Amino acid sequence: MCGIVAYIGHRQAYPVILKGLKRLEYRGYDSAGVAMLNNGLHVYKKKGKVAELEDLLTGKDMNSSIGIGHTRWATHGEPNDKNAHPHTSGDKKLTIVHNGIIENYLQIKKELIQRGHQFSGDTDTEVLIHFIEEIKKQNQCSTEEAIRVALKRVVGAYVIVVLDVDNPDTLIAARKGSPLVIGIGKGEHFLASDASPIVEYTKEVVFVNDYEMAIIKADELILKNSSNEIQTPYIQKLDIELAAIEKSGYDHFMLKEIFEQPQTIFDSLRGRLDAKGGTVILGGLREYTTSFESAQRIIIVACGTSWHAGLVAEYMFEELTRIPVEVEYASEFRYRNPVIREGDIIIAISQSGETADTLVAMESAKEKGAVIFGICNVVGSSISRTSHAGVYTHAGPEIGVASTKAFTAQLAVLCLMALKIGHEKGSIPHKRYLQLLHELEAIPEKVEETLKLNDAIKKMAEKYKNAHDFLYLGRGYNFPVALEGALKLKEISYIHAEGYAAAEMKHGPIALVDENLPVVFVATKDAYYEKIISNIQEVKARKGKVIVVVTQGDKNIPALADDVIEVPEADELVAPIINVIPLQLLAYHIGVLKGYDVDKPRNLAKSVTVE
Ligand code: F6R
Numbered sequence: 001m002c003g004i005v006a007y008i009g010h011r012q013a014y015p016v017i018l019k020g021l022k023r024l025e026y027r028g029y030d031s032a033g034v035a036m037l038n039n040g041l042h043v044y045k046k047k048g049k050v051a052e053l054e055d056l057l058t059g060k061d062m063n064s065s066i067g068i069g070h071t072r073w074a075t076h077g078e079p080n081d082k083n084a085h086p087h088t089s090g091d092k093k094l095t096i097v098h099n100g101i102i103e104n105y106l107q108i109k110k111e112l113i114q115r116g117h118q119f120s121g122d123t124d125t126e127v128l129i130h131f132i133e134e135i136k137k138q139n140q141c142s143t144e145e146a147i148r149v150a151l152k153r154v155v156g157a158y159v160i161v162v163l164d165v166d167n168p169d170t171l172i173a174a175r176k177g178s179p180l181v182i183g184i185g186k187g188e189h190f191l192a193s194d195a196s197p198i199v200e201y202t203k204e205v206v207f208v209n210d211y212e213m214a215i216i217k218a219d220e221l222i223l224k225n226s227s228n229e230i231q232t233p234y235i236q237k238l239d240i241e242l243a244a245i246e247k248s249g250y251d252h253f254m255l256k257e258i259f260e261q262p263q264t265i266f267d268s269l270r271g272r273l274d275a276k277g278g279t280v281i282l283g284g285l286r287e288y289t290t291s292f293e294s295a296q297r298i299i300i301v302a303c304g305t306s307w308h309a310g311l312v313a314e315y316m317f318e319e320l321t322r323i324p325v326e327v328e329y330a331s332e333f334r335y336r337n338p339v340i341r342e343g344d345i346i347i348a349i350s351q352s353g354e355t356a357d358t359l360v361a362m363e364s365a366k367e368k369g370a371v372i373f374g375i376c377n378v379v380g381s382s383i384s385r386t387s388h389a390g391v392y393t394h395a396g397p398e399i400g401v402a403s404t405k406a407f408t409a410q411l412a413v414l415c416l417m418a419l420k421i422g423h424e425k426g427s428i429p430h431k432r433y434l435q436l437l438h439e440l441e442a443i444p445e446k447v448e449e450t451l452k453l454n455d456a457i458k459k460m461a462e463k464y465k466n467a468h469d470f471l472y473l474g475r476g477y478n479f480p481v482a483l484e485g486a487l488k489l490k491e492i493s494y495i496h497a498e499g500y501a502a503a504e505m506k507h508g509p510i511a512l513v514d515e516n517l518p519v520v521f522v523a524t525k526d527a528y529y530e531k532i533i534s535n536i537q538e539v540k541a542r543k544g545k546v547i548v549v550v551t552q553g554d555k556n557i558p559a560l561a562d563d564v565i566e567v568p569e570a571d572e573l574v575a576p577i578i579n580v581i582p583l584q585l586l587a588y589h590i591g592v593l594k595g596y597d598v599d600k601p602r603n604l605a606k607s608v609t610v611e
Pocket of ligand 1: 303305306350353354358488608
């Protein structure tokens, strides 16, 4: 989704902003722009990549120590030069970059047109800056005051940064519902939608809260709430290193992140799991263990890959804690007026911690009195701050748009939670509890071993890359893995792929099976093993191409399959963490072989901050 970078200080603003916009490219965008103050206001914007904007600006005088920049992911108005940000007021004194959506912009636009305002594009953002200009004129007030008044009228979500020609030493920012991080340097400030453009300059940051406004000079940061009262900024230390947001020799972030998984899963478990001592420590759960023990129901809300992690968690929690679990698409849950009863706990799962649907779903459940537990990867994100309590996944920054390491870290954390709650509740036999702790502890090593399949899977990708459709099938714990495999493939290779519960195949999808259809089965040794062999036979009988993920040493399935992927043996409860790895690799290689930009697939955004 859209990204903001802004700078004020003693450096040249343009290189900082340009580099920052490149760091935010992973979020997904379709146009980019910058505004600088250099003997007046200069705004440059362009449809396309940041590199195209850079080409446009080569040779131009960009000398300025204050500036704002933006990558736009179109919502209102098609992606083109005029709809790109920054947008400027009618008098060309104010310019703005904005993430989010102003829902009531059409009404405001109508009023402004009646007052003589003219608009060059179709965006809600242009309306907002004209609205601020109009209030400033009507009320004869400062830009800061005009922004405050305007935002009181605005319905929707936003982060804005405004540059005012008449106040060349000040940036004004405000947020509601979209993230904004301010990096604090010596005599300089960096503003961005996430920490990645900031981390190479400073580790000291402030996460701006909803309804706060920041008035930023080179050496001063003033935070105010919507009632104009000064707030004390809470300065936090970033715990990410620059290397974490660079490719480190890999061709793509996605491949790097797939290969990081032994480490990231280890990091998710570190300090939390002690298999020998038989303990699980989850600080975030401490005060809520009894709420979970007595919970009548757990409702998991999430989107996309995080929703798939929720589906695996449903199996884990029901088995280990005997608490009924429902897994909901956040986008459906939020609009459905769901029944929330006393004793219900909501678990919100999100890599970015900014997904608008998930955030609103949990906010509405919170209003109805539910306890909200967040599982997020991004520290300080909106979802983590809106939760009553939660656990971070500690997978490190995920830059590739297709989620990989965040998914396996989510599974590791959810498994730890289910084990902890089940153990405290007494719903897991002690022997099984200890066995699963050891199983979980062994996962990083088994993932490492699974990654050795990379070359073999690349060859398989070569063989199947021209297929038009894929079917992914699994049962039990492997059913959500099949869904995730299909999602990965369609996201980055643009091949149509469906994930199904294998037994559902005969209720419809089997009609698709012919000699051109690759069918990927996830059929490791588990309680459904015999059953899924029958499903494989059903596909084989119809001449489908069968690719199967099996447990090492499997003696039955290879004879039925066209291609076999052997993964290390693991208990069915933790096996999804291993079994998804070959599916990530298959999708990656097919995407690359087809020549697509796997890190930035078309139309997709890394953090989906609009509903
Ligand atoms: C898939 C993918 C998306 C996200 C979804 C939720 O590879 O990345 O489906 O999983 O947009 O995002 P988060 O987890 O940030 O809430």
